[in-house]
Amino acid sequence: MFNLVSLPEIPACAWSRPIGKGWEKPYTVRYASNLDDGPWHGVPLGGFGAGCIGRSSKGDFNLWHLDGGEHLFQNLPACQFSIFEQPEDGEAHAYALCTEPPEDGTLSRWSWYEKEKGTYSALYPRSWYEYEGIFQSKLICEQFSPIWAGNYQESSYPVAIFEWTVQNPTDKPITLSIMLTWQNTVGWFTNAVKSPKVKVRDDGSPVYEYQAKWGDSQGNFNQWIEDNFRMGCLMNRLQANESPLEGDGQICIATLSNPTLEVFHLGKWNPNSDGSEVWDYFAMDGSLPDTEDETPAKNGEQIATAIAIRFTIKPGKTRKIPFILAWDLPVTEFAQGINYYRRYTDFFGRNGQNAWAIIRTALKHSDTWREQIQQWQLPILKQSNLPDWFKMALFNELYLLTDGGTLWTAATEDDPVGQFGVLECIDYRWYESLDVRLYGSFSLLMLWPRLDKSVLTAFARAIGTSDDTPRIIGYNQASAIRKAKGATPHDLGAPNEHPWVQTNYTSYQDCNLWKDLGSDFVLQVYRDYLLTGAKDQDFLWECWAAIVETLAYLKTFDLNDDGIPENSGAPDQTFDDWQLKGISAYCGGLWIAALEAAIKIGKILLLRPPMNPKLQVEDYPNSIESTINIYQTWLEQSRAIYHQTLWNGEYYRLDSESGSDVVMTDQLCGQFYARLLDLPDVVEFQYAESALKKVYEACFLKFFDGKFGAANGVKPDGTPENPNATHPLEVWTGINYGLAAYLVKMGMKEEAFRLTEAVVKQVYENGLQFRTPEAITAVGTFRASHYLRAMAIWGIYGVLTGFKEMR
8 A cells, every 4th residue: 555656647538627716607506496506516425325425626525415315515624634744954834725714714723725726637436636836745635435337335335535645756855744634423414304394495396394413413422443554533423222313323534554654643623613723733743642532522512533644755756645534324214214224234234333344444445446446437538539528527427326315225135236216406306207317317227227227116116006195286286196006206206205105206297197207117118128138027027017007097198099198288298397289299209119119028028927926917928918919009000190290391390289380409309219229210210310400400509509508499590489488498418418319329420529518518617517407508507406317428428339338
């Protein structure tokens, strides 16, 4: 670990920004009631479903997603790295490595790092801080968590590795000390409101009360641990219960020692003070007083801990120093009494006393973990035909799998890799919205396919359930039941109830009436089967009964029995502020593709009886043959009218009854999926090509000259049908990436990359990095940050490579 080494190689494609440099005019939120934390976001640290901590490009730790599904954004100044440096015969300097001092005046004795003296670089799950122009040493801190494709163990760990590389480019020895301070926040991350009330926000979306126990440190205490060559500060809390509750557990910071290093610590100090009890020692000579105090914090008291490593580095030499941050908060509670253990507890136990075991594991394996990340990413990074901006966005958009309120539960017999979920976004706080993940789940499918299948299995289980609880619909104040039997739910529930069991949380629209969800489900099931090798018939059997039930339910909306379910004139699909009426290009195309997929699935199951007898359908195989025949009849009816009804000679009309001439960006989503899954085309190639070119021209090139990306729907000349419309005039990041994937599929790679680059630039040049929104507008506003659909960028890569890496 401490052998002579070289400086880390930061990939050339990593997103970078001067440390502490602000944004002149970052995008701001479109609706004041929606979340806008500002642009200071960086790569999050922590495994999937373990909770995560974010650190920005100015060096502060400011994002705290340690309570499953909840969002806290606040700088804790005491959580920080600091550097002491004294060249031989030179003056000593010490700086805390954040470019802004605390706003509340605490830690006033500390000296804070200067802005734009170095570079922050990010390529998820790794990021780097290069410090330049202040210290004589060359200093780089690389930080990461052990996340790589196809891994279902370490990718769940609640741990962050900070590897410092120090190089002395001078001709004299330099004494350095690296200090990590951390506030004891055990017990903070749980809802103090045990029966939160749900209200409707001004945009019509439901939102529930959440009040973290932020600052509630009574009973917290710190312990110094020496374990052979491992040393660290363990932050604990007096636990009233034998089994941990949500928020109970431990947090730990640690490092390694050897005879060439001096390790110092301060077991307990007051982070609400001026910080002199830490800084007076550290700024003087890089030391700490080596005192311990395990007295639990009193009511209203805050406590922190500190560890420092001091060493002398000779001229021309380089060395590495690791620090580890780990947390063991094993329980996620949803509604009161609904508790789940997190996935990492399958490997470390469930008593909330395993932070040191996680530390030991990380200190032993962190080098191997980094190599695994590099081996995963290198084949993509080496592809000279891919531009750097695309490689950057491809990996950085995966941040949401850590940051997105992610749940990943411990394994059970029914769920051998646990249950998984990512929020649609923080503003729309419900899990795995099915319409959104039609594009947004390409990343999970391609990199962690077992997790993607677990999500679809959860939807399959939910389709046959019902919930007659009445509620008011936010869009129009109508009354509706929560979940109709046979309807594909919009989502898998919210953190304040019981995810996977209580579904269809959103009440902005009555999603029982949506005309895309059932088709979305069928297409994603067949996609996951086909693109993962076409061998997992058990997965198809688990979903078959739900496919049959939900397609039958969806067909009930075919009121004139012409084959295609009609849109009702209300926003009854993923563009849920956009009224479609009659047969629509979007939902009708998805319906035809879904019927083709369902027929394929049925034919596969005719050849492969289920291994699990519980999945055997009645009257097999006759019942499946009968179902296939029904789908064939519906398909023939649908195909006979879809093109004839909607084609206008250049593109497909929005729908059959509104009379609109709007060019809809996503009009050929069903055709894209048909091509993707080697299904018969929904429309003939020449018509698809013509429509796609019109979409590219009107919605992208003619919409503000292609600066922002493609708007959802504009008139053929690029102007709005209604200047006051919401969804049609927004540029949806994930829809654009889905369109780009289809452009590539149709041989229009140059156009696909021009479109994608426009959207990527808007996100990464305007302060939206690591909080990518659903929508941006031409006036510099955004809506729905931390959004799931943007991970659709992996669909572009999948189409480019033929998904060969999965096969």
